[in-house]
Amino acid sequence: MQNYLLSKYNSIQPRFTITKFITVFTFILTSLFLIYYILFKDNLPTLSIPVISRDSSNRSILPSFFPVINRELIQTDYQPNVISKAQKPSCLIVIRTADGAMGNRMFLFASAYGLARLHQCELYVAPWILTDLRSIFLVNLNQTPVHLITRDSVVKEPGLFGRYSSCTLFDDLLRVPLKENLTRYEMIGFYQAYGYFLKYRHEISYLFQFNQGAIRPNVPLVEQLLKAVWNIPMNLGNYTKDNVTHQYLKSLLTHPSVPLMPVTWIGMHVRRGDFLTFFKIDTSVDYLTFAMNYYRRKYINCRFLIASDDKNYVRTNLGHNSDVFITPKSFFSGDDLAALALCEHTIVTGGTYGWWAAWLAGGNVIHDLNYPVPSQNCIREHYFPPWFVFPHAKSNSTKSRR
Incomplete structure (x- = not known):
């Protein structure tokens, strides 16, 4: 009888040890996940989507902005997802000259914003261009993930590479990461190619809200x-x-x-x-x-x-x-x-x-x-x-x- 009980104990002991190990391991993983989520939840990626905004009576109002290819709008409140601007950007996008009238400046600004957003670049916009856009639109860059540089001295620093475009979509500007020679880039001309900003069309429409x-x-x-x-x-x-x-x-x-x-x-x-x-x-x-x-x-x-x-x-x-x-x-x-x-x-x-x-x-x-x-x-x-x-x-x- 004693031998029987001993053999039974020996057969149960390994299973008990394995079960205990799995329980402890699962507890540790869960604890680590909760700690990570609490510490870094603000930096987790979120999906930015276009919206149907609401008036003061909380009634849904169809947005007067961006085209949707399938003509479907997701009904949710749009809150721009502002990433930490403490992260040091690795590149700079510059626009300081612009020809033509309002439509041309809208293209140039939207394309510059789209590239700055894609590559997490800082954005320099000549004050007169921003003033001109704000004669019609709100252009509230403080509520977007793009950091606007207001120091004019930045365009005098060495290494700035400029390139003209009427409506050419330069493939090398859309590659991630940017080539080293394009990390300080001045956009000259018009840049009338919607591909530069289509990915961020909801943010462009947010910036181009009428004042x-x-x-x-x-x-x-x-x-x-x-x-x-x-x-x-x-x-x-x-x-x-x-x-x-x-x-x-x-x-x-x-x-x-x-x-x-x-x-x-x-x-x-x-x-x-x-x-x-x-x-x-x-x-x-x-x-x-x-x-x-x-x-x-x-x-x-x-x-x-x-x-x-x-x-x-x-x-x-x-x-x-x-x-x-x-x-x-x-x-x-x-x-x-x-x-x-x-x-x-x-x-x-x-x-x-x-x-x-x-x-x-x-x-x-x-x-x-x-x-x-x-x-x-x-x-x-x-x-x-x-x-x-x-x-x-x-x-x-x-x-x-x-």
């Missing part, structure tokens, strides 16, 4: 549109004319309360001006009419809000349509841009200003074929995102074969 200076002139415009389309007064809710958000104004047009009939708002930018002489191009009324009819067939109850640098031309050629509204003559470029971004879809003739109006509005985009011009040497896939379409191209080719 009150651009929003305020649009309050009476929206009031006029509400009266003309639905014959209703404007209800600003908890807002005033001085603090109403762009998103709230957009919601008044795109989501009228029941039982009002829904309307599809199409923004249209007609660029003429210097394009007639400098690029020798002029968008035809046939194209504008085709694009409008395309949307009329695609959506129910369309209304067109048109901005242009030649509003007399628009009024003469398109003003007779009962579904057309033209922004006031008193509007400046920032006011017109904010007005076009109130819409759901866009028609563009040419130029970066219209490109950005379409980007900020979101939705579908129809663009004319005559821009960019051949002399710009643009690869179309670099300049046009996939949601910019050219349905009239097929129509024109069909006509030419007849």
Whole structure:
């Protein structure tokens, strides 16, 4: 009997030891994980996503920004994920010269931000460029992961490499890590290639939120549109004319309360001006009419809000349509841009200003074929995102074969 009990004990003892070891090992791993999570949870990677923001009444307001390829928005509050700026960046992106007008500067800034974000670089933006952008947008860089350098002396330090681009997407700028000779990089020209910032489009849209200076002139415009389309007064809710958000104004047009009939708002930018002489191009009324009819067939109850640098031309050629509204003559470029971004879809003739109006509005985009011009040497896939379409191209080719 004693021998039996002894043999039984010897058979049980190893199993007991193994079980105890597994229990202790699991406890240690769990403890280490909890300690790591508590110490480093703020630096764990998070997924930044576009949002539907909310007004002061906590109602969902569709954003007036970025295009989504599948047209699906994730409903969650956007809080920029600010990484620790104590980490010393290993590179510098510089923009201090800019040609053209607002659309060109938006491209240059967005591309610079995208590269700085991709490579965790510091970003130097010439003060005058930042001031110009902030005449229309908030550009709150303090709430983004990119560190803005304000010392002008940084551009005088040795080793700065500059390269010109009109709309070229340089592959070497997108490789991680950057080559040593590109770690202090000055962007010269326009950099009109959306690939530099597409990955961070939600952050770009956050930076390009309209300020009150651009929003305020649009309050009476929206009031006029509400009266003309639905014959209703404007209800600003908890807002005033001085603090109403762009998103709230957009919601008044795109989501009228029941039982009002829904309307599809199409923004249209007609660029003429210097394009007639400098690029020798002029968008035809046939194209504008085709694009409008395309949307009329695609959506129910369309209304067109048109901005242009030649509003007399628009009024003469398109003003007779009962579904057309033209922004006031008193509007400046920032006011017109904010007005076009109130819409759901866009028609563009040419130029970066219209490109950005379409980007900020979101939705579908129809663009004319005559821009960019051949002399710009643009690869179309670099300049046009996939949601910019050219349905009239097929129509024109069909006509030419007849």
